[in-house]
Amino acid sequence: MRPELVQPVSLARAAASLPEGSPAITPAPGTAAGAWDVEVTGISINSAQVLPGDLYLALPGARHHGAGFAAGAEAAGAAAVLTDAAGLDQLPETALPVFLTADVRRLVGPLSAAVFNSQPQDGSAPLLFGVTGTNGKTTTTYFITSLLKALGRTTGLIGTIEILAGAEAIPSVLTTPESPQVHGLLALMRERALDAAAMEVSSHAISYRRVDGVVFDVAGFTNLTQDHLDLHGSMEEYFAAKAELFRADRSRRAVVTVDEEWGRRMAEAAGTRGVTLSTSGAASDADWQVRSVQREGLGHSFELHGPQGTPLRVRTGLPGTFNVSNAALALAMVLESGADPAAVQDALDRQDPFTVEVPGRMQLVCEAPAAIVDFAHNPDALQRTLESVRRPEGRVIVVFGATGERDQTKRPLMGEIAARLADVVIVTDDDPHDEDEAAIRADVLRGARSAAGQDGHGPLVLEEAPRAAAIYRAVELAGPGDTILVAGRGHEVWQEVKGVNHALDDRVELRTALAKAGFTVPTYDGVES
Incomplete structure (x- = not known):
C-alpha cells in the first residue's frame, strides 16, 4: 500500500507542513535538537507494519498504548518515534529520536500526507472522488470507476470489497483503511500515473480520522438512515460525522442527494461548493434531477436532467430503484468533475457502464x-x-x-x-x-x-x-x-x-x-x- 519510491522527508520539514492549529511537536527530554534533521520515508501506527525509515506514531489504544511496542518498531527499522506524555512514561529504552505532541491521532493524517506527498499541488495526483452515506457507497464507487474506464481513464478504488491500484487488487479489511495506508495508496496511484480514484468514506473513517489530510475533488452523499448508532449514539451525531466530509478543507466540490431531510441538511452543510441531486422523480428544484424512470429487464432506464441542458439517457441493469439513485449520483459526480457531457453520453451508449457487477450487491x-x-x-x-x-x-x-x-x-x-x-x-x-x-x-x-x-x-x-x-x-x-x-x-x-x-x-x-x-x-x- 505504498509507492515504490518515496523522497525522504526530514522531520523538521514534515512538522512545518502541518495545518495551522495542529498540536505542536517537540523533542522529548534526551533527544537532541539535531534529531529534527532525521529523514523518514514512511509512517506507521502499527509496530508490526513498520518498514525501515518509518516514523512510528505511538498512539493510545483501547487496551494498550502503542509506546509499549516501540522496541518492535525500532527492531523493524523505524527512524524515530512520535508519542504523547502518557506514551513517554511507557516507552522502553530506545536509541531512536523521540518526539512528543499532545494529540498524536490528530497528526497521523497530515504527517502521512507530508511524508508520502500523496496529493501534491502540481497536478500529478489522481482526481479523487469520495462517497459517503449509509447505503449505496460501494455501488456508487464501482459505478464511478466503471464510467471513468468507459471514458478511457485509468482508475483506482478504495472500499469495502477491495482496493484497486490500476489492475492490482488488494484485499480490503476496512471500508476505509487507516490514514497512513490511505495516503500511501494515493501516492502509489500517483506513482502509477492513474487518472482518478474513488473511495468509500464511512462515518467510522471520519470519526477515527482515517481520511484526515485527504482532499477530495468531488464528494458525494447517498442517504442517511439508522445504522452505527452503537458508535454515534444518535442520528444527529451520525449526521455530524458524515457532514465533516463536506467541509471546505476536505472537499472541493460536492454532489448531495436530497431525496430526504438529511440530504437537504447535508446540502446546507456543503454550501456553495455543493450541487443537489433529486432521484425520486418528484418535482424538484435540485440542480440534477432523475426523470422518466422505466423498468427495463431487471434494471431501469432513466434520464438525468441538469445544468448541461440536454438530458443524458442512462440505464443500469442492476435491480432496484436505489441503483437508479446510485447511478445518477455517480454520473453527476463525474460530470461535476469536468467530464464532457457529449463524451459521457457516448460512453453510456457504447459500454453500459452502470451494469457492472458489484460483488455482494444485488x-x-x-x-x-x-x-x-x-x-x-x-x-x-x-x-x-x-x-x-x-x-x-x-x-x-x-x-x-x-x-x-x-x-x-x-x-x-x-x-x-x-x-x-x-x-x-x-x-x-x-x-x-x-x-x-x-x-x-x-x-x-x-x-x-x-x-x-x-x-x-x-x-x-x-x-x-x-x-x-x-x-x-x-x-x-x-x-x-x-x-x-x-x-x-x-x-x-x-x-x-x-x-x-x-x-x-x-x-x-x-x-x-x-x-x-x-x-x-x-x-x-x-x-x-
Whole structure:
C-alpha cells in the first residue's frame, strides 16, 4: 500500500507542513535538537507494519498504548518515534529520536500526507472522488470507476470489497483503511500515473480520522438512515460525522442527494461548493434531477436532467430503484468533475457502464428461482431491497440475521420489515462476534413475529441456524418462480463467532444449495472462492 519510491522527508520539514492549529511537536527530554534533521520515508501506527525509515506514531489504544511496542518498531527499522506524555512514561529504552505532541491521532493524517506527498499541488495526483452515506457507497464507487474506464481513464478504488491500484487488487479489511495506508495508496496511484480514484468514506473513517489530510475533488452523499448508532449514539451525531466530509478543507466540490431531510441538511452543510441531486422523480428544484424512470429487464432506464441542458439517457441493469439513485449520483459526480457531457453520453451508449457487477450487491446467483445476495444489513437497506425484488408472480423468501455487538435497536425493526415485505422469513446468524447467537436471533424474531400476527394470514417465520443451513432451507422451500434473497453479508467470506473466523460465503452456499436441489445455476468464475 505504498509507492515504490518515496523522497525522504526530514522531520523538521514534515512538522512545518502541518495545518495551522495542529498540536505542536517537540523533542522529548534526551533527544537532541539535531534529531529534527532525521529523514523518514514512511509512517506507521502499527509496530508490526513498520518498514525501515518509518516514523512510528505511538498512539493510545483501547487496551494498550502503542509506546509499549516501540522496541518492535525500532527492531523493524523505524527512524524515530512520535508519542504523547502518557506514551513517554511507557516507552522502553530506545536509541531512536523521540518526539512528543499532545494529540498524536490528530497528526497521523497530515504527517502521512507530508511524508508520502500523496496529493501534491502540481497536478500529478489522481482526481479523487469520495462517497459517503449509509447505503449505496460501494455501488456508487464501482459505478464511478466503471464510467471513468468507459471514458478511457485509468482508475483506482478504495472500499469495502477491495482496493484497486490500476489492475492490482488488494484485499480490503476496512471500508476505509487507516490514514497512513490511505495516503500511501494515493501516492502509489500517483506513482502509477492513474487518472482518478474513488473511495468509500464511512462515518467510522471520519470519526477515527482515517481520511484526515485527504482532499477530495468531488464528494458525494447517498442517504442517511439508522445504522452505527452503537458508535454515534444518535442520528444527529451520525449526521455530524458524515457532514465533516463536506467541509471546505476536505472537499472541493460536492454532489448531495436530497431525496430526504438529511440530504437537504447535508446540502446546507456543503454550501456553495455543493450541487443537489433529486432521484425520486418528484418535482424538484435540485440542480440534477432523475426523470422518466422505466423498468427495463431487471434494471431501469432513466434520464438525468441538469445544468448541461440536454438530458443524458442512462440505464443500469442492476435491480432496484436505489441503483437508479446510485447511478445518477455517480454520473453527476463525474460530470461535476469536468467530464464532457457529449463524451459521457457516448460512453453510456457504447459500454453500459452502470451494469457492472458489484460483488455482494444485488448479485444475481440464479434466475429460476431468482436468487440474490445483497449486503442489506440495516432497516432502510433491507426494506429497499425487499421492495425491489418483489415480482408480480411468485413468493419472496428472505434469509438474514443481525450482527452482534452492534446497534441492537435495529434488530426488531429489521424483523418487522422482513415480515411485512416477504412471504417466508428465515432468521439466522450474521456475525455474532462475542454475543450469544440465540439472543440476537430472538431480538430479530420478536419484530418478525409481531408483524406477522397470529391470524394465520401473515408470512411464514422460521428460525434456522447455522447460516448455511438457513440458506439450504430457503432453497428447499423455493419453486422456480420464487425469489430468494440472502441479505446482510454480501461479499463477505468469513463469519466471526467467539473470536474465530469461519469460512462462509453466502454466494457459494446459495449456488451449492441450488445445484443440489436440481436448479440450473450459471457457472461463475468471479471473486468468491
